[in-house]
Amino acid sequence: MRADGLPDTAAHPDSRDAGDSGDGEDTGRSGNTGNTGDTGSTGDTGSTGNTGDGGDPAPPPGLVVLGHFDQPPGYGVNRPHGSASWLFTWTIAGRGRLWLGGARTTAGAGDLVVLAPGVPHGYAVEPGARHWQFWWVHCQARPSWVTWLRPYGTGDGMYAVTSAAAGVRGRVGAAFRRMHADARWTGTDAPPAASPPNPQVAVAHGSAARELALCALEEIVLLTTADARPAAPRPGLDARIRRAQELIDADPGAPHTVRSLAGGVALSPSRFAHLFSRQLGQSPMRALREARLRHAARLLESTDLPVERVAAASGFVSPFHFNRAFRERYGEPPGAYRTTHGDVSG
Template sequence: MPVRAENLPVTAAAGDPSPPPDLVVTGRYDQGPGYRVHRPRGSASWLFTFTTGGHGLLRQGGARTRAGAGDLVVLAPGTAHRYAVAPGAERWRFWWAHCGARPSWTPWLAPYALADGLYAVPSAPAAPHERIAVAFARMLTDRGAARGPDPVVVADGFPARELALCALEEAVLLAVSGAGATPCGPRDDPRVRRAEELIAADPGAPHTVRSLAESVALSPSRFTHLFTLRTGRSPMRALREARLRHAARLLRGTDLTVERVAAASGFPSPHHFSRIFRERYGMPPGAYRAGERR
């Protein structure tokens, strides 16, 4: 079922669908004990949370982190996750946003990766917490929903989506800069950048860990380690995300059949492509194309 503003739950709960990555869905929650969400198959989109009070407990795969005031915790799509008011906490007050993350954000978050797809940027005295909260709030006010105890808004289509992403990008940059990270810090590696460029230039090519490693003169194991260290995700996760973004662009901008979109995006079969695409975007490729052209 397509996830749009009219069928998003006011408060997420176990079993609720996550928003697809082509939307930016933002909200502010103030939850008490008992609030919890569990997505055994993960989310279709990235989830950004910024805690302003109380404590939350977030888990991604086998890793977990406790979030307190000033902490930014990010969950990448595709891995089982759960989050809740932390045990013993009276409240968890937090901003949140579901969206498709810009590729440039993962190197900024990489120094704070706890596992493949779980990033915890800690609060720091130098971090401009108020400015981060204002950046999240701007995503609400830009959509005319600044009031209410738990407001939720959806930015769908240009330019609303881009304005929301710009505000979220500011929040991410403020958080990592206050915590001491830089986009091109010691974990930056030109060989990893080259591999990312190869993936972005032609997502549909028959890339493998071995072929990407050979293109930058590294062994597969060393390449995988460096790539994951710098970007916070494995090479194959990055490749799959790039292929899904490419497929979505083809569905929006061309009249190619689903079968040809799958082949052009590097998926081994239309059936496999449709299954993966539906998991990520919440609908099959044909429905996604129809929805984009309404």
């Protein structure tokens, strides 16, 4: 544990090939739940006690799961293995604190905080706060959202978007309520009417409900990022590690290795792997794998390249490993993802 009470998230270096890694996400075990309302088996249950080494569970990938919580002091969620999906939180009242890898932030009313998958994370009521009232959503983010969120990145895949305009907050709140209603739509009759926030967790099972819910979340991301002020760069991140991130993001399909990335920033491979993992909470090869999967998703959305060429262009030597890794991350195989999310017209 660190002095501030947050877990030590340093990961061990991993020199395996990122394209061929087939490790799934370990979502951990649940301890005593500290949330209000009935969250069911896919909700963000949280804990007020000791959850054990596995941490708190997260919803499986491929689902859109959301809820509205108003939590008292002592509530917290800890996922030392991260989550297979993105997590969006929007604070209505009170204060919360969130961490992802080595990045940390506090959230007050009107703040949208987004946590990328695959990195250890957690969140809790801010010490000294009387409560934390917030919306949360687990889903697979559309790749275009990362472009809008990037100016608000604070490191490690955390994005902190601060919005002060009361008019925007009202619109965002309405979008969350509509999203909560749309997620419960069965596809028959009329969609449920948007209602005041309630503690029930909504899970969008059908494709229509899922897409409607994601459209509402896209509106939320657009509204908040258009009105917000960018977060200050995270202090303390080594310039060489930041440069390595830039090398990965600039060309995720390149045959990067720990040795080549270390050479690009003038560090020995062992020192680079240790520093990268300590500062970012994941190994260089894990970060590369996530970047390759995001790149593949963008290609599937915006091109008609065959899946095998998408895999190769994204740095995956084996189409089999690409299909397995993509399904683990996005909850569906590449072909089905393109059918659902693709924008290419014939």
